Amino acid sequence: MAECVECGADVALHDDLEVGEIIDCTTCGAELEVTDTNPPVLQKAPELEEDWGE
Amino acid sequence: MNVGMLYSRIRKDEKLLLSELRDRDHDITKIDVRKQQFNIEDAPEAFDDLDIVLDRCLATSRSLYVTRFCEAYDVPVVNTPDTAEVCADKVKNSLALTREGIPTPNTDVAFTKDAAMQTIEEFGYPCVLKPVIGSWGRLMAKIDGKSAAEAILEHKATLGHYEHKVFYVQEFVEKPGRDIRVLATDGEPVAAMVRSSDHWLTNAAKGAETAEFELDDEARDLVERASDAVGGGLLGVDLMETGDSYTVHEVNHTVEFKALNDTTDIDVPGAVVDWLEAKVEAEQGKEVTA
Numbered sequence: 001m002a003e004c005v006e007c008g009a010d011v012a013l014h015d016d017l018e019v020g021e022i023i024d025c026t027t028c029g030a031e032l033e034v035t036d037t038n039p040p041v042l043q044k045a046p047e048l049e050e051d052w053g054e
Numbered sequence: 055m056n057v058g059m060l061y062s063r064i065r066k067d068e069k070l071l072l073s074e075l076r077d078r079d080h081d082i083t084k085i086d087v088r089k090q091q092f093n094i095e096d097a098p099e100a101f102d103d104l105d106i107v108l109d110r111c112l113a114t115s116r117s118l119y120v121t122r123f124c125e126a127y128d129v130p131v132v133n134t135p136d137t138a139e140v141c142a143d144k145v146k147n148s149l150a151l152t153r154e155g156i157p158t159p160n161t162d163v164a165f166t167k168d169a170a171m172q173t174i175e176e177f178g179y180p181c182v183l184k185p186v187i188g189s190w191g192r193l194m195a196k197i198d199g200k201s202a203a204e205a206i207l208e209h210k211a212t213l214g215h216y217e218h219k220v221f222y223v224q225e226f227v228e229k230p231g232r233d234i235r236v237l238a239t240d241g242e243p244v245a246a247m248v249r250s251s252d253h254w255l256t257n258a259a260k261g262a263e264t265a266e267f268e269l270d271d272e273a274r275d276l277v278e279r280a281s282d283a284v285g286g287g288l289l290g291v292d293l294m295e296t297g298d299s300y301t302v303h304e305v306n307h308t309v310e311f312k313a314l315n316d317t318t319d320i321d322v323p324g325a326v327v328d329w330l331e332a333k334v335e336a337e338q339g340k341e342v343t344a
Contacts, residue, residue, distance in 0.1 A: 019064070020061055020062070051115050052114075053190050054307075
């Protein structure tokens with residue numbers, strides 16, 4: 001579990017968490033970036049930029 | 055091998071690759087490009103002892119620069135900066151395909167609203183206006199008439215970044231409600247799928263439905279030639295069916311494959327890592343010979 005930085009709700013985390021991964025807060029819908037895994041730390045994810053893609 | 059992975063966001067695609075690399079006991083250095091400084095002479099510490107760098111940058115601008123730094127640091131990088139440069143820009147992409155005689159939708163580029171309007175009228179309606187940089191089907195416009203064309207050009211010219219004043223106008227291809235995505239390593243197809251939608255845009259990122267696709271000899275040949283045309287590497291080649299043939303509309307250089315991996319029985323990340331291993335072995339063979 002970690003805390004959503006946007007709404008403060010508990011966010012469930014899966015076992016193979018990876019730094020750089022994005023987790024959705026199921027309470028407020030915020031996109032959260034995993035910045036550490038031990039212990040898990042979440043920050044608000046950057047907004048979509050125009051040059052993102054493949 | 056020691057693989058450096060350039061990233062700013064770990065998508066499911068990167069997780070699949072990381073998992074495959076770890077399962078094979080390879081060393082991995084995850085390099086968040088947002089946290090690095092790239093000196094023009096000295097590589098960041100994170101680049102020490104890497105056998106190969108895999109560019110998985112989400113942002114095209116970062117991909118273009120960091121792969122160029124890898125080249126300067128003499129670290130092998132997939133894909134190369136030259137391939138990235140061609141694939142990142144739709145104009146360069148179209149020119150490269152055309153230069154090699156690969157069928158691709160007819161395209162004009164214009165730099166002013168008036169010149170763009172003239173080319174749109176010459177193509178007739180519908181035609182397509184695309185940003186030269188961009189992905190996931192964003193900011194693509196299917197233009198059905200003159201009023202819409204005038205409005206879109208006005209908006210792009212007034213509100214857009216300077217790149218939006220490079221008007222990339224393309225013929226509208228009447229595809230059968232789907233297009234084809236092929237993931238290829240140096241021109242060799244790993245797997246292919248069709249992306250179907252009622253919408254004219256059939257990007258997986260736009261929610262298109264996917265299904266596995268069996269490539270025929272002609273499609274395989276086009277994939278190989280399209281890969282060569284942009285300099286080879288780990289690529290996503292997009293084709294549209296045109297009756298009894300195909301047209302290649304673009305080649306992607308930081309290809310996403312999660313949808314493809316879910317669609318096919320082929321182990322896509324496994325095939326990519328096989329290819330990376332062979333690439334590193336070839337590079338190391340070159341060093342020994344030298």
